[in-house]
Amino acid sequence: MATRLTRRQFLELAAAAGASVTVLSAGRPALATTSASGHAVLIDVARCIGCRSCEAACKAYHKFPAGEAADLSPTAWTYVRTQNLRTPRPHLNLGADGAARRTIKTQCMHCASPACASACPVGALRKTPEGPVTYDAGRCIGCRYCMVACPFQMPRFEWRKPLPVITKCNMCAERLRRGDGPACVAACPMQALQFGTRPAMLAEAARRIAGDRRYVPAIYGAEEVGGTSFLYVSDVPFEELGFPVASREPLPAFTWRVLGKLPGVVVTLGAMLTAFEAIARRRNEQLAREKEQTR
Amino acid sequence: MTRRRISPGRILLWGMLLGAAVIGVVRFALGLGSVTNLSDRFPWGLWIGFDVMTGVALAAGGFTVAAAVYVGHLERYRPLLRPAIVTGFVGYVLVIANLLLDLGRPYRIWHPLVMWNPHSVMFEVAWCVMLYTLVLALEFGQIVLERLGRTALLRITHLALPPLVVAGVILSTLHQSSLGTLFLIVPGKLHPLWYTPFLPILFFISAVAVGLAMVVVESYLSARAFRRALELPLLMDLGRVTFVVLSIYLGIKVIDLVVRGAWAYALTPSLEGIFFSLEVVLGILIPMALLSVNGGRSARGLVIAAGLVVFGVVLNRLNVSIIGMLAGSHTRYVPSWMEIQVTLASIAAGILAYSWIAGHLPVFPERKTGGTARAYPLR
The missing domain is CATH 1.20.5 (Single alpha-helices involved in coiled-coils or other helix-helix interfaces)
Known part of the structure; x- marks a missing residue:
């Protein structure tokens, strides 16, 4: 269940988050960008018009064959999912034309405590301090426990290859190291995608919700499975959009309780x-x- | 090594192995997707659910009987020791063979030895299975040494057995339970009938029960196949122990279901409810009834009860890894005929390996010379 807050709490949260970012960047500028929570991408479902520019940019950047994808795959690390609504609501940008459905950019959520990374027996999947959960194909044995463990069903497998690897969005980790944002974010014409430090993105999410009554007062990814580096705000409840109901507790804790x-x-x-x-x-x-x- | 009888049963078993070999070639030429019905939303199927999860459980007799004989010094169980160790060794070799087919990059199966992730349950399972297979190989090596007549070497290595068995019991406790721990990371996917924090404990206890039940079933089958007398009083004892273990298992399972408020799911006519009921009624309640009423007296009752316990644990492992995961994975999965064929072939390989070893190595105590021992297929 997405975190539910009142509008007043949101305003307070926005102020507090904004303030903490300012303090951090003033005191320790180097740490502010690579703090424990690292970077995040904020996805605004209400603004998304489903143009799929993000998808095309991802494919171009990672040198995958062009074309629209119907699901994530080894050559589609992100795609835009269409969800028909039970009760139509006018679209923020498209008005009545877009009332029947919403389009949702989908990719690895880059959890703060990733189940996949804890599941991987050889440490091929890792959470980097910058934010991305990266995958080292050279270590992978192909056991697919990461796929079983992922609460969002994001990792993909090369089922048609003799010696397959796991594939998933890497949040353009190599671009992040250079100081750039992910390729998809830059391509969005509607500013439905935004990149920054995670506290800044949480503050921006709260600001949007507080500023427009049409937004659902919830940030998906703020607390789900202990928090993710991809955050969503929306004008339609997340359950209705087909987002999985996730516990607030990080999933690695469930197995560590026994392993420890x-x-x-x-x-x-x-x-x-x-x-x-x-x-x-x-x-x-x-x-x-x-x-x-x-x- | 005189005339070898070639029966239709044996030809069928070898045929199934040949079929699996062909499927193996296709898998390594065209990928796992060309032979299985697995998908990105359902990445583990019959090969993990049966060949690995169930295979490890069924091979648990090796550590339970070894613990009774070497740790508990219950000497009267010694006649059951070697058949149980052979079952364990053959079982684990088959599990690893199946894994080599299922892993994306099987030639990296050794990676967990040097690339560590202590937070991973799979890492722990990998280490335990590798070490325990080594323990079983050394225990099995005793039987081979005896057949080769290396008595000096046999006497020296015999001294190492008690610590080796203790290590084996610890390793088995760890990874039998850890196969359950594997599923603790999917609270959102595994159905509440099976998802419980007690999953590792339930997996361990049921492994003990099915290990004992397998010893009973195999003793019965090999007694028939090799025309030997059944060690009935010993097996009856095992039946009584199995009853106690099943009672503990049932007790924990029921209390856990009630406390979590999940018991009502068992009564709903859903896929999960039906499979759960089958598991509990056929795999726990009926064998417990048979063991308490009949198992103390008749061989037939005992063997049927043991067979049902085996069936129940097979079903439990399939329920946890497949049936219980279907709804939460938002997809369908039915194994392909090739997946089923490979699974049948690994059972066939188990029967062939066991009967060859039983015929050529001193597995059963009364035929130590092994001169006239011949392996006959089961009829």
Whole structure:
């Protein structure tokens, strides 16, 4: 469930987030851009007109064959999904013409605590401090546990290749390192995509919601699975747009609760088995001796 | 090694293996998508659900019986030890063979050894399965050494067995439970009938139960195939232990369902409700009834009960990894005939390997010389 706040809380949040960004950038300018939460992209579903320029820019930048995609794939790291609405609502930019549906840019959410990265047995998937969750094909063994683990079903697999790899959006990590934003953001003609530090994007999201009553008072990705680096605001409730209802707790915590106990289990079990073996052996020896005596 | 009987059953088993080999070639020529019905929204299917998840569980007899004999010093179970170790070893080799087919890049299967991610359940499973297969290989090596008549070497390595068995029990406890832990990261995908924080504990307990049940079933089948007498009193004991283990399993499962408020799903006529009920009724309740009423007296009741326990755990693992994951994955999945063929072939490979080993190596205690032992296919 997307975080629900009142409009007043949003205004406060916007002010606080804006203030903290200012303080950070004033005090430690280098850290402000690569802080723990790194960068984020804000996607405004209300503004999106479904022109698919972002999709084309992604394909051009990553040198994939051009053309519109119907789903994510090894050669479509982002695509624009169309969701028909149960109750039509006038579109922010298209008015009555766009009332029947919304178009939603879809890609890896770049979670703050990615389930895929915690699932990967060889550390091929990593959360970088800049924000992107990156994939190292040279490590990957192809077990596909990342695909199982992902709550958003974003990783794709090369099912038709003899020796396949996993594919997903890398948030243009190499562009980010140069100080640029992702290729898709620059291509959006409607300013439905915006790139910046995550606190700044959260503040911008809050500002838009506070400034226009048509927006749903929720930021998808602010707290879902512990927060993501792709954030969404919308004028249609996220459940109606088909966004998965995600817990607020980061998913790696669910498995770590068990994994973290294992060293203790190993030591305890080892000690218990060794002790038990010694007791059982002595009991057997005693029984054998008794048998000999009675004979 | 005199005249080898070639029966239709054996030809069928080898035929299935040949079929799987052809499918294997196609997989490595055209990709996993050309032989399986897997998809981006359903990346794990029958090969992981049955050949890996279930295969590891069914091979659990190796560590339970080894623990009884070497840790508990329950010497009377010794006759069951070697068949159980052979089952375990053959089972784990088959699991790894299947993994090599299913992994995208099987030649990197060793990567977890040098590229660590201690936060990954899969990392832990990979290490445990590799180490435990090594333990089983060393335990199995004892049988080979005896067949080769290397008594000096046998005596030296025998000293290493108790610590090796302790290591094996720890490794098995870890990865049997961790196969359940794997699914703790999908609270949004796995159906509430199976998603529980107790999944690792339930996986471990059911592995113990099915390990024992497999020993009973295999003792029965090999007694028939090799025309040996059944170690009935021993197997009856195992039946009683299995009953206790099943009671604990059922207790935890029921309390967990009630506390989480998920029990009502079991009564709904949904796919999940039906498969869950099948698992509980056929795999737990009926075998428990048989074991408490009949298992103490008749071999037939015991073997049917053990067979049902095996069926129940197979179904449980398939429910967790496939049936319970369908709705949450927003897609359909039915295994392709090639996936089913490979799974059947791995069962065939298990039967062929077990019967060859039982015929050529001193697995059963009373035929230590192994001179007249012949492997006959099951009839």
